[in-house]
Amino acid sequence: MVTRLVLAVALTMSLVLAGAASFVYWRVKTALDQQLDDDLTTYQSSLDRAVRHGAQLPPGPSGSLQQVLGAHGRVLDSSHAIRHQMLLTPTERNSVAHGATFRHDVGSLLPITPDTLRLQAHRVTAGGRQRIVIAAVRRGHRDEALRELLAQLALASGLTLIAASYVGYRTARGALRPVERYRTAAATLADGEQSLRLDVPADRDNELTRLGHTLNHMLDRLEASAERERRFVADASHELRTPLTLMRAELDVALHRPRSAEELTETLRSVDTEVQRLIDLSNALLDLEELSSTGHITRAPAALTDLLDAAVTPHRPTAERAGRDLAVDTPSVTVDVDARWLRPAVSNLVDNALRHGEGTVRVAATVQEGVLSVCVTDEGPGFPPEFLPRAFDRFARAEASRTSEGSGLGLAFAHAVATAHSGTARADNAASGAAVTLRLPC
Template sequence: MTRPPGPLLTRFQRLPVVGRLVLAVALAMTLVLTGAAGLVYWRVETALDSQLDEDLAAYQQTLDRAVRDGQDLPAGPNGSLSQVLDTDGRVLRSSSVVHDQRLLTSAERAAAAHGAVVRRDIGALLPITDGTLRLRAQRVTAGGQPRIVIAAVQRGHRDEALRELLAQLALASGLTLLAASYVGYRTARAALRPVERYRVGAAALADGAAASPGLRLEVPIDRDDEITRLGHTLNRMLGRLAASAAREHQFIADASHELRTPLTLMRAELDVALHRPRTAEELTETLRSVDAEARRLVTLANALLDLEQLGSGERIQRVPTTLDSLLDDTCAQYRTAAERDGRTLTVAYGPATVRVDPRWLEPAVGTLLDNALRHGRGAIVVRAEARDGRLSLSVSDEGPGFPPDFLPHAFDRFSRAEASRTTPGAGLGLALVAAVAASHGGTARAANISPGGTGGMGVTEAAGAAVTLDVPC
């Protein structure tokens, strides 16, 4: 026994084809936008929570040290709170804001007294409330007695940033959904306009409004798609119907020649579309074009999130790194592409060990190599030299160089030279390079090379462009 469709499916099936297509596009875009917005929100929330947890952990360590040494409770970040309890829950010392107010529940206090680290948020993101906190509590031994030290920091800036992000994501997603629905509606109408024209012509003949044997639908002869084939099929049907009408007329004339019943021939006026018909493939292509923008935000977001993460030097983890391990693997990935273009990629460095964060320096070098491959010409040279506690790392090529008016803005976000606007990219590569240098406490500079100049390691340079990172190591 076939199960009848549900009420929602029944309503959907009763909609016009255009309505169903637009609804399908809207539902698909809603899923895509929701997923993209969720990913962006999660990444931003994770970054903000990580920074807040780092601040809270640092404040907790300062409080623990002060309690062990019997010192006064130190001041922490702006809006931070502190409290010291004994294992029975009595408040021994506290910030003036909370006084004797207990920040822990009985269960949390018992868990902290047994050595567990207690973490909790006070207040919610929505609705907006005052006094939102993130606290951390753990047991500390002071003077031979166990104490519970509580550190808390304000979540106001974090919550405000997330609420603003939610509002912007909702606005951007709503506008994108409206634009996608409108494009889907216009495309579906254009694609189905020939079908409606065919229907009108067939209905005219079926209703007896036209019986001319020459009635045919206007079908393009230079195409072979689904709608064109439908038009040819309808024309064959019209031909058969016209032949059947002719036979019927002859039968009436032969059987009733005494009757002079005139036959009125009528022709249907066909609505000729002014716009070119759109195929289902063109509709699919339109949907694919909407899907790609989204993906630069994340990535921006992601790229912008990377830039924001690099805005704090606390995220840089310097480790001893040899120049060969820093450069060889990275350059090897691009050497094949350079050779395929008939170009050379040379790496010049001396034996040295530097203290940097390779997680960020390697992609920065990769970005410069990618720019040299896409925008430069001739040989590509990577030089690295460690001297007097600083690392100088440069990537140069023999291309046309940077336009003079672009150099002052080379490291600005979304800044692109006019000559590179026809190539893919968002103008964030050099901005990321500058952020990597800044996060290490250094600088990045871009310059054009004069013919015959001498670069580091004693290598004579031809004309071209060079980007140099100078960071302490």
Template sequence: MTPRRAAAETADRRRGLGRWHRLPIVLRLVLAVAVTMSLVLSGAAGLVYWRVQQALDEQLDADLATYSHNLRNDLLAGHRLSGPDGSAYQILTPQGRIIEASDLIRTQHLLTGSDITSIAGGAAIRRDIGGLASLDPHTLRLKAQQVQLPGRTVIAVAAVRRGHRDEALRELLAQLAIAMGITLIAASYVGYRTARAALDPVERYRRRAASLADGASAVRLPVPEDRDDELTRLGHTLNEMLERLEAASERERRFLADASHELRTPLSLLRAELDVALHRPRPAAELTATLRSVDSEVQRLIDLTNALLDLEQLGGTDQLARSPIDLPTLIASAVDPYRAAAAREHRTISVDAAPGIVDVDAHWIHPAIGNLIDNALRHSGGDIRVTATADDGRLQLTVTDQGPGFPADFLPKAFDRFARAEASRTSPGSGLGLAFVAGVAASHGGTARAHNTGQGAAVSVDIPC
């Protein structure tokens, strides 16, 4: 086969497969069922036909053998030749000339020249006259053999009619064809209804999901509650996915709104400070104060941008750079930079870190602990306590303060981006600290939790280590 022809055949096969895959799934399933049932029914029908044909042929061959034996004996005994109903005979010379024959085949030449030659050599010939499709009732099965009579040699041809056998086989074929047709139609119909019933829920899911493109909200798929099959579980999974998508969309909307608000405030202040400074000539002291205010707002923008970038970088981290580190050393290195700020407010930061080695990414754990301490310094009073233990392969870290605690309505959304208690709206901060802590915990496969202790607020982090 030439390369061009092989390439053409490959392209034809691909086009054929492409046309097949473009057919509707229901039609493909019905065709598959129809083809499979056709093969099964054809095999079963072929087996039945073969068994019936074999039984009829065995009976016909037994009758022919008996009649041929009786004809030979009658010839040797010199008796008058006869036979049962449905039988016929011919007596031929070695050259093929008919000497004697029954009325049914008196003039019909049943043997060919090659048959006569084979018989002269001592062979016995067995053959059928007429085919199964022929409607001639005088179809025959014959047996011819050489018979040595006193003083001469003849060829004896014994034949029996095949009409009943052929009629039975034709009737069998007709009945099998009718049965196969009815069974194939019934199987195709059942296959179609089954496929349709199985795929109807998928079509309903598709139509309902298509409404999302039209801007519909709170879309849920119509999943029956009284079933537990594969499609029902798929529907529940898709509904859960839609809930998560809706929640993510809502978080994104809030994120954009809060980010716009948080960015608008320092930018508006920057514009106001610059407008005032440019409105008329100012003394150097006023310009310096204006520049310091501008610098403060710019730093606020930088801090907000860095916090957002850290959150996005943390969300895109597929694999943390975990490494073993001594737990007390980890906690001390994260807490020490904040001791001076606490001392200026006449507050203390106590650390209770149990000895042990933890396998974490210190690059992210450090700023997470720092955010917790910074929040405690900003929004609470009294001393701050940091406890850390590593038991059973889990790091449990808690930062508590002695302030007023979290407002009850703030706790459910404490770890959302830009979430800030109303009392802290006027205080410094972007509302991203706890969101960053929750992101660090989640990236390590753990969780973060905020609660009140009765004496202040507490934030706990539980991660595998």
């Protein structure tokens, strides 16, 4: 990662430096060329005047050269340095003779060549005859300045690139050091260290510290989830072991010696009861796991009165046998909920109230500002205070005042249904007994 970042910085800086160096070189070269062209044009004008008037050719700038050709290319006058050397090719002379102005450079900037010139030639009429006047100035100072500029730009760009790469490397290492610490800590976590937490500086607030806090929060939830799973497995094993042990004991007793038909029938009834208990527990676990793992509900309009009647009616025979009343108080409204899940949730609360409470079990529902509230109360002793914080945990039981009947999943299921509806579940002790309230948007 650090290497890629440094390479990216180096590549970006290379492009920026190349662009900046090219711009500087172009600006300096343009200025030097403009000065050289101005000198060449001035020198050319003075030569043209001298040729027209038949005067002696004037001297030009230091190192300048001149040459005058006849219409057929014969050298009529020339600087001593070039004598009879031809500065123009036949094609170039022919072009100038037809009225074109010709300018070009002799020699190159790189590699270094001697006698670099910039020359200009055009036609002049003197005494009715055509002459080709060539003016040339040396480019040595201009080329030397450009070569020095190239060297300085290359040196400065190289040093800047090295410095930028080093700073980028140190910055990347410093920025990614916390990430490496997090990676090392995650590797330790993968080795089974559950209590590990990342060391996040408290005096900073940036992307990495926020990442650290998020990871610590995730680790807290993972540890809590793992603890719940361990407790769930232990409790589920215990709950399943009890009916299986009873079934095994009943069968062992039945097989120990010959039994009458009545005794075998009683044994089978007992085994059937335990099998049904296992089925109910398995179904409750499957429903709870389905709801908790997916959290998916399908809302649809449902008549609240019909929904609660469907949840309460199956428990009326049990209430009558126990000499207890079941009261439902609900407005005749339509709510937008998932009846498939809400109906058994309310049914579980009513079953808990009948199983563990006393007196009248009341189901009261209200709808206010788009929120459905369903409260199930009884007239029993209520929840022990120490049980309330864990009332909605799986397999939780209020052992101090309630019997060990049931699986301990009813409240957990009701809480899961409320959560899936983006609502809440609350367990309290009312004035006359226990109260469990589900509040969910409708």
